[in-house]
Amino acid sequence: MPLSCFTLPCEGKSTLACTLGRELHTRGKLAYVLDGDNLRHGLNKDLGFAAEDRAENIRRVGEVAKLFADAGLLCIASFISPYRRDRESCRALLSDGSFIEVFLNMSLELCEARDPKGLYKLARAGKIKGFTGIDDPYEAPLNCEIEIKELDGVCPSPSDMTKQVVAYLEDKGFLHE
Template identity: 80%
Template sequence: MALKISTVGNSTNIKWHSCSVSKLERQELLQQKGCVIWITGLSGSGKSTLACALSRSLHSRGKLTYVLDGDNVRHGLNSDLSFKAEDRAENIRRIGEVAKLFADAGVICIASLISPYRRDREACRAILPEGDFIEVFMDVPLQVCEARDPKGLYKLARAGKIKGICA
């Protein structure tokens, strides 16, 4: 087992422990290659709907998947984050790290979240091997998203009750 020492935050005594079970062995066991399918788009564009439908379809074909829905992750792991710009970036970074762990385990991880900034998505792509990050943009007109408005965000924004909606 290899031991990799790196600087994490302000700490220098955090060590990455490699396991004797390799990524390839996990993929062979599952008979699939782990990857991340990153679905992004406006609120109400159908990201979660597509993620769940894709998960169901792959499951019916014998593939192991897991959906990391942005709202669901904010209920637990990211419940300490606000919607300020820096916390939005941290939300995406954390989800990217978790998605990578799933992919390393051989799971097809379907991440479904509003991630409007290319730099944040590129940072998530960069931590995965080439070809293991598949980005899907839900290109749905704003008017359609606003008509759906599943969370009432557009209505609140139009009423001036919330600002900086990242739709």
């Protein structure tokens, strides 16, 4: 089961992927996290952020996730993947129902206020071009399986985000023996 979180930078993808991975491990499930930041240091270090590079990034991630799924692992993929067509290509690679798209739907203001790596600041200053959410697009999904959003302007905690995803997985029978 490849489970993929797609959103703007700083929306909490890596945090959710990590918390969820730990929760699945405590339930005796073998899970592996693929994260954009990490893969771009190795497997995908030849790629930049032009639309065709982002497409190739996500194509490779989909192929790797498929290998994990074949081996019986739960794969949690945490990438921006801003274009719908690239996400749909990943979905098409995998068997029906096994691709679960998680959309973290937080405001740009919240992401920008976090900015632990200072990239939004650089993008606003024009020092990074083509930064998602600032001068590059993000196409929100039309039919994701799980949407996590702010409640009354407050972002759910990592633990609450994880609970929402786990509830979905339990409901769909992914966590049964």
